[in-house]
Amino acid sequence: MSDCIFCKIIERKLPAKIVYEDGVALAFEDINPQAPVHTLIIPKKHIPTILDLKEEDNNLMTHLLTIAKRVAKDKGIAEKGFRIVTNCNPESGQAVYHIHFHVLGGRHMNWPPG
Ligand code: AMP
Ligand code: ZN
Numbered sequence: 728m729s730d731c732i733f734c735k736i737i738e739r740k741l742p743a744k745i746v747y748e749d750g751v752a753l754a755f756e757d758i759n760p761q762a763p764v765h766t767l768i769i770p771k772k773h774i775p776t777i778l779d780l781k782e783e784d785n786n787l788m789t790h791l792l793t794i795a796k797r798v799a800k801d802k803g804i805a806e807k808g809f810r811i812v813t814n815c816n817p818e819s820g821q822a823v824y825h826i827h828f829h830v831l832g833g834r835h836m837n838w839p840p841g
Contacts, residue, residue, distance in 0.1 A: 754794055810829075
């Protein structure tokens, strides 16, 4: 989608610190990190929110979780602990309407989240 900043990152029209890429997914560092580790995992397919997922996206979304696991291991936070977050719609704080998983770690994570 032409006005989506994450699609622009996929197309290399916007810079990002990319840490993983394959044919269907991309992982890059969040520009405004909320923890020592804050990486975003996105599908290359433009899907605005969790509400837009279709049955055919099941494997893709599971694949994103596998990448999240890999990022957590690569960054050394897997054993200590980390959090995977996805926001949906305005009250959650979703700002970018291209599905993404936040992988957060490297500090104690509070519960309940704010
Ligand atoms: P959300 O509020 O769940 O939609 O999260 C959007 C995330 O994208 C925020 O944590 C932003 O800091 C991050 N973000 C926005 N623009 C960029 C960008 N150009 N590169 C990397 N991360 C970004
Ligand atoms: Zn997009």
